[in-house]
Amino acid sequence: MSPRPLIFISAVSQELRSARQLVANTLTFLGYDPIWQDIFGTSEGDLLGVLRKQISRCNGVVQLVGCCYGAEPPQPTEEFGRVSYTQYEALYTRKIGKKVWYRGVLPTGYYGAFDEIMRSSIVRDRLPTDHRSVL
Numbered sequence: 001m002s003p004r005p006l007i008f009i010s011a012v013s014q015e016l017r018s019a020r021q022l023v024a025n026t027l028t029f030l031g032y033d034p035i036w037q038d039i040f041g042t043s044e045g046d047l048l049g050v051l052r053k054q055i056s057r058c059n060g061v062v063q064l065v066g067c068c069y070g071a072e073p074p075q076p077t078e079e080f081g082r083v084s085y086t087q088y089e090a091l092y093t094r095k096i097g098k099k100v101w102y103r104g105v106l107p108t109g110y111y112g113a114f115d116e117i118m119r120s121s122i123v124r125d126r127l128p129t130d131h132r133s134v135l
Helices: 013-029 047-056 085-095 114-119 121-126 129-134
Strands: 006-010 033-035 060-065 099-104
Touching: 006 013, 006 085, 013 033, 013 060, 047 085, 060 085, 085 099
Parallel strands: 006 033, 006 060, 060 099
Antiparallel strands: none
């Protein structure tokens, strides 16, 4: 195990893959070991179980928040109900008492305030209210 602090990077892959890579590069430069779903894979079976295992060994989670709603587990979770995998990562991290650092990532070419994006009907329809309220 590395003596460097381990940080999980959470993001909707389809939307924020390149932003996540930039955060990983920055964390590495600052002396952290970043991990995220793409690098550890999910071949072990149950994705929620894999996420719990990986997050439990981390010092915290950086969650990149954009405008898209990510993939969901096939069934609502017992702990949090209907959430995306990305939302689950943050909620589970908080549940086990670890720190989550939320970072809003604005779409290219958008120069308005983050809360204006969050009020838009496109986002409101995609992000459940409960998760938005923690931001």
